[in-house]
Amino acid sequence: MKTVAVVNHKGGVGKTTTAVCLSGALVKRGKRILLLDLDPQASASKWLEGDDTGRALVDTLLDDSDLLPLVCQTPSGIDLIPCGVQFAGFDRDAGGEPGGEFFLRQAIERLPADAWDFLLLDCPPSLNLTSVSALVAADVMLGRFPKKNFPHQAVEAGRIRISHLGNSGWRSSLLSTARIAFLPSVMPF
Ligand SMILES: Nc1ncnc2c1ncn2[C@@H]1O[C@H](COP(=O)(O)OP(=O)(O)OP(=O)(O)O)[C@@H](O)[C@H]1O
Numbered sequence: 001m002k003t004v005a006v007v008n009h010k011g012g013v014g015k016t017t018t019a020v021c022l023s024g025a026l027v028k029r030g031k032r033i034l035l036l037d038l039d040p041q042a043s044a045s046k047w048l049e050g051d052d053t054g055r056a057l058v059d060t061l062l063d064d065s066d067l068l069p070l071v072c073q074t075p076s077g078i079d080l081i082p083c084g085v086q087f088a089g090f091d092r093d094a095g096g097e098p099g100g101e102f103f104l105r106q107a108i109e110r111l112p113a114d115a116w117d118f119l120l121l122d123c124p125p126s127l128n129l130t131s132v133s134a135l136v137a138a139d140v141m142l143g144r145f146p147k148k149n150f151p152h153q154a155v156e157a158g159r160i161r162i163s164h165l166g167n168s169g170w171r172s173s174l175l176s177t178a179r180i181a182f183l184p185s186v187m188p189f
């Protein structure tokens with residue numbers, strides 16, 4: 001299973017649209033897809049009809065429990081771990097724990113490796129602990145940058161923020177293992 005994090009610290013740039021549509025396109029091509037909604041706004045969950053409180057996801061990550069019981073099947077054929085507004089507590093709670101950035105990665109590593117071809121992570125519009133956790137867990141980072149509103153500056157800002165993460169050991173390992181891909185907009189935005 002390849003893990004793909006869809007990230008940008010900017011809001012409303014199409015992260016969720018990319019995560020959901022890419023998941024749907026891959027399902028149509030016969031791939032088995034799990035989408036993990038990491039945004040307390042829960043846009044992907046609502047879109048896929050799997051809205052949740054988000055509390056179970058926080059507890060699972062903090063308690064080092066299995067994510068598998070949280071997986072639901074959706075009418076789209078995409079399997080979903082839904083999110084909700086209470087997931088906003090994850091940053092505060094995991095931020096107070098040593099190695100909190102690794103909780104998500106550890107939970108993902110316990111998922112059955114052959115059950116899905118791809119795991120898509122839909123991140124919130126912030127480079128907070130949740131997004132950093134997604135980058136730590138991901139094999140591939142998919143940055144979503146709109147064409148308008150200074151896209152080159154947005155790319156550069158993202159690059160600078162991500163390179164700031166390279167100051168500690170685990171973050172360097174993140175940069176060496178994550179393959180950074182920028183997804184160009186294919187439609188006017
Ligand atoms: N390629 C595109 N062309 C035109 N509109 C788009 C495109 N991608 C997304 N949108 C629209 O842009 C809006 C924001 O998209 P989306 O919710 O996916 O962004 P987001 O980055 O996930 O937002 P947030 O940061 O709040 O989570 C939506 O109305 C969506 O329909």
Ligand SMILES: [Mg+2]
Nearest residue numbers: 015016039043
């Ligand atoms: Mg979104």
